[in-house]
Amino acid sequence: MQATDTNAPKSELPLNSKSPVKKLSSLGNLWPFLYPYRSRVFLAFILLCLGSATLLLVPLAFRDLIDFGFVTKAASATSHKGLIGALSLNGHFLVMFALAIFWALMIASRYYTVSWVGERATADLRSAVYARVMTQSPQFFETTQTGEVLSRLTGDTTLIQTVVGSSISMGLRSLFQFTGGMVMLAVTNLYLFSLNIGLMLLLILPIIIIGRSVKKLSRESQDRIADSSAMAGEILNAMPTVQSYTQEQREIARFSKSADISFTTALKRVRVRAMLTMLMVTAVLGTIIFVLWIGARQVSAGTMTGGELASFVLYAMMVAGAVGTMAEVWGDVMRAAGATERLLELLHAEVSIKEPVNAQSLINPSNAAIEFKNVVFYYPSRPQIAALDNVSLSIAAGETIALVGPSGAGKTTLFQCLLRFYEANSGQITINGQNIDTLSLNSLRSNIAIVPQDAVIFSANALENIRYGKPEATDDEVIAAAKAAQVDEFVHKLPDGYQTFLGERGTRLSGGQRQRIAIARAILKDAPILLLDEATSALDAESEILVQQGLNAAMQGRTTLMIAHRLSTVQKANRIIVLENGRIVEIGSPAQLREQGGLYARLAALQLA
Numbered sequence: 001m002q003a004t005d006t007n008a009p010k011s012e013l014p015l016n017s018k019s020p021v022k023k024l025s026s027l028g029n030l031w032p033f034l035y036p037y038r039s040r041v042f043l044a045f046i047l048l049c050l051g052s053a054t055l056l057l058v059p060l061a062f063r064d065l066i067d068f069g070f071v072t073k074a075a076s077a078t079s080h081k082g083l084i085g086a087l088s089l090n091g092h093f094l095v096m097f098a099l100a101i102f103w104a105l106m107i108a109s110r111y112y113t114v115s116w117v118g119e120r121a122t123a124d125l126r127s128a129v130y131a132r133v134m135t136q137s138p139q140f141f142e143t144t145q146t147g148e149v150l151s152r153l154t155g156d157t158t159l160i161q162t163v164v165g166s167s168i169s170m171g172l173r174s175l176f177q178f179t180g181g182m183v184m185l186a187v188t189n190l191y192l193f194s195l196n197i198g199l200m201l202l203l204i205l206p207i208i209i210i211g212r213s214v215k216k217l218s219r220e221s222q223d224r225i226a227d228s229s230a231m232a233g234e235i236l237n238a239m240p241t242v243q244s245y246t247q248e249q250r251e252i253a254r255f256s257k258s259a260d261i262s263f264t265t266a267l268k269r270v271r272v273r274a275m276l277t278m279l280m281v282t283a284v285l286g287t288i289i290f291v292l293w294i295g296a297r298q299v300s301a302g303t304m305t306g307g308e309l310a311s312f313v314l315y316a317m318m319v320a321g322a323v324g325t326m327a328e329v330w331g332d333v334m335r336a337a338g339a340t341e342r343l344l345e346l347l348h349a350e351v352s353i354k355e356p357v358n359a360q361s362l363i364n365p366s367n368a369a370i371e372f373k374n375v376v377f378y379y380p381s382r383p384q385i386a387a388l389d390n391v392s393l394s395i396a397a398g399e400t401i402a403l404v405g406p407s408g409a410g411k412t413t414l415f416q417c418l419l420r421f422y423e424a425n426s427g428q429i430t431i432n433g434q435n436i437d438t439l440s441l442n443s444l445r446s447n448i449a450i451v452p453q454d455a456v457i458f459s460a461n462a463l464e465n466i467r468y469g470k471p472e473a474t475d476d477e478v479i480a481a482a483k484a485a486q487v488d489e490f491v492h493k494l495p496d497g498y499q500t501f502l503g504e505r506g507t508r509l510s511g512g513q514r515q516r517i518a519i520a521r522a523i524l525k526d527a528p529i530l531l532l533d534e535a536t537s538a539l540d541a542e543s544e545i546l547v548q549q550g551l552n553a554a555m556q557g558r559t560t561l562m563i564a565h566r567l568s569t570v571q572k573a574n575r576i577i578v579l580e581n582g583r584i585v586e587i588g589s590p591a592q593l594r595e596q597g598g599l600y601a602r603l604a605a606l607q608l609a
């Protein structure tokens, strides 16, 4: 049986967890995902500039409204000429209205463009991470929980989407607003402006310091959420077991404890952000009130007009608002930096089984002779015990080999190594004389059909589940394979025949029915090498005979390796290989082995008795 080491640590990704990519620079790794859409990014930037410039004109329009709009031109005794000073009151409002409409247009177009880029880049990122995970070998999944991967694929990418799709543009807009506002403040009143600058500098320092700790806390918080979802994922997949052992309450308690931990971690982050917000609001309001106070004194002293003070205050509010937004955005950006780090770990996770450099295709695949030469293999998580210990075995093309032996002897491991799910530590495996390490993974695996111990059923109908073995197969081909595997017999009793949805993981089928679907899938794949890992173990004696007939037909002309505990199934094999503790202890025909009186004879005697 393909056992996984339950003692192995499961919550951490195996690699890169101490990534040197730090802080903000990790966001730079998102650039390859934005680069293809650079023209849209540029368009968004232009729209942003136009929008910000428009907004900066509004206080000027206000100033002119106050200084010119309410008084006749002749009565106006102000020091400045005004931007639109010559207009009537209605004219002033018309200009302001036009500015408002133009600004709204710019905002909407920028929102659309930026969100488009955000959504697109995130979808690409998600697919890239998924594609990378797809290339990982089973070893990766021994140490990484699927729930953890899912949480990164959904939660972390959503965080990044928020930043790319809105926060960055908000931040840039605020930066423009801030810079433009500052310039306008300086132009309007240099003295007040200098006062303002001093206050602003005081604000920036705490924002940067607090932002950093937000990032660290954010990563922690995402990690805890991932822990919860990994736990839930595992338990939801094992509901019948949980319920039959009446462990629901314990699982609920375990989950809520994990949710509490997420909550506490999130709370730390929220606290820091709340502090940041408090600091910001106090500082912003304080600055505005302060400026108003100084300005009001200048107006009463006659050194400044009311309109100028109004525009100055509007600019000050704009600048202060911009600083507030930037602080907010900074927090988001830092959170996204944490999320990016987590995604990059997945994206850059080393693939332990690599494609060979000059990958070859299998020559003459229809006659596949397999040879194991002194193969030694240790599971990475169990380096003390050899799962395969100096295994040497030649299998002729078209031969049927049965692998028998006690549980844990290494039978499934032999399949895993042949499929290159794991790499042998020493020795080699060849097919038609070609080392499997030199074959492309696609060529190797497409020439092998396997019926695994646990038949996997996808949430699709019966027809599509079988077609998984050969996606381009016609319905007739699928049905022919189904007939050979005795699927036909039970499918007709299902409500919609072949179109019946089989439920997630085939929950609507019996174990034997699932096994027959898996056999049909392998028959349909029509590969020259057939691996059967206790393929008929879940069938009753009658169906086993029927399925065996189908398998016998499928085994014709194919090189077949079958693992079986029931020795009655292996009688047709050309040779039987007996494995014990990773070593081949006996080889021969069933009759020869019975005569030898070794392990096989003992097992046979036990079963027959």
Ligand SMILES: Nc1ncnc2c1ncn2[C@@H]1O[C@H](COP(=O)(O)OP(=O)(O)OP(=O)(O)O)[C@@H](O)[C@H]1O
Binding pocket: 001, 002, 003, 004, 005, 142, 379, 380, 381, 382, 387, 405, 406, 407, 408, 409, 410, 411, 412, 413, 414
């Ligand atoms: N992923 C793994 N990590 C570490 N050890 C493993 C792993 N998979 C299997 N093993 C160990 O390797 C040994 C051989 O396992 P294997 O699954 O090949 O046995 P088997 O002969 O197929 O057993 P069964 O008849 O029960 O299916 C066992 O001791 C098992 O515990």
